[in-house]
Amino acid sequence: MLTIEIWSDVVCPWCYLGKRRWESALARFPHADDIRTEWRAFELRPHQPTVPGDTLEETMRRDGHTKSELDGIFRWIGELGEQQGIVLQPQHYRPVNSFDAHRLVKLAASHGLADTMTERILRAYHEELRNIADHGVLRALAKDAGVPADEVAALLAEDAHADEVRADEAVAARIGVTSVPSFVVDGREAVHGVLETDALSAMLEQVWARHTAAAGS
Template identity: 40%
Template sequence: MRVEIWSDINCPWCYIGKARFERALETFPHRADVEVVHRSFELDARAPHQARPVVPLLAAKYGMGLEQAEAAEQRIAETARAEGLAYVRAGRDAANSFDMHRMLHFAAEHGRQAALLDLLYRANFAEEGSAFAPGRLVELAVEAGLDGTEAARVLADRAAYADAVREDEATASAMGATGVPFFVFDRRLGVSGAQPAETFTAALEQAWDSRTVLPLIGGGGEDREGGEACGPEGCAVPQR
């Protein structure tokens, strides 16, 4: 069975949702027969490549003050930590993620996609410093086991893997996805948002057993309790 996951490195709910899905997959009896493929989705394809602080971006997107935006980021951090994930709030930034998606496709060809994705999430959410700093993407590619010279060549060639990124995004759009994370099980069952691990367990079991077209759990990008997501207008913020 194949599980495809559309996500963006800028999306904290993708970071959290991945952890919840993996917890469900760990206990799935057929996990050895599950292929996980990560697909590209840009939350803001027009975002500048120069990194900008996250808190002012949150304030602008939600029309809130900086203190409110800081509190929202704190609540997301607490949710991440409850899942056992490190989350550094201070100084976190965001930028255009297209090059990261291109590099993930390059990594997939060499069997290192999962390793690179974990490193990108770590760099963006769990470490001081910027994941978007010049040279950082190539450093992470090397840490994931890729050849540094080849990674630099891919990064320098703006056309390299660009079509693969756009194809992923077109497929997500055709499926009705407007936000991420978005999980698709054997192109038969869709799960939208960072659902609880129990929901992913049920989806794995249902997709494994079923041979019919099944409905979408959660709307394509619509927020629902326990299924927070990020979309073009921003990321859902957990409420106390």
């Protein structure tokens, strides 16, 4: 079994794109059943409040981007999403804190539902424009994903799984993950950015060949 860890943030459109391309690469990989994907937490905006405020466009305008520049970037991101069958509309995003969403994914992972939970949160934030920091929203999304409601309520009332999220972030800092998505193979080498599906397929072939050669030596 070969483990691929993917550091990502649910409020990152590139991570949603990266997830779709990763799934496409796995679908064409002949040894996909021997690949274990583990989702790791990363907060792009760890100090972001839980209540939606300015839009992403307004935030980026303050950082020096022009409206015409952002229009082009956002249109391009939307087109890339269409190619993967997802809706990306960054011009409408109102960034919020993603820490509790990451904790919820950790809880879901204990039930074998990490991928399902991640997918549901991504769709809620990017396509439905919901506040994924709101506990009522998270409870509803967890129900959709099949995570036990009583465990979700306990999670949101306390700080369960916070240490796991912080541990992911500590590992990211130690191994040099500074942007997402980042793909880490067997805890050693990292590939950063939104790679094309063909590039991800090539990576899989290379690491699989190295992995099987090491196992046979």
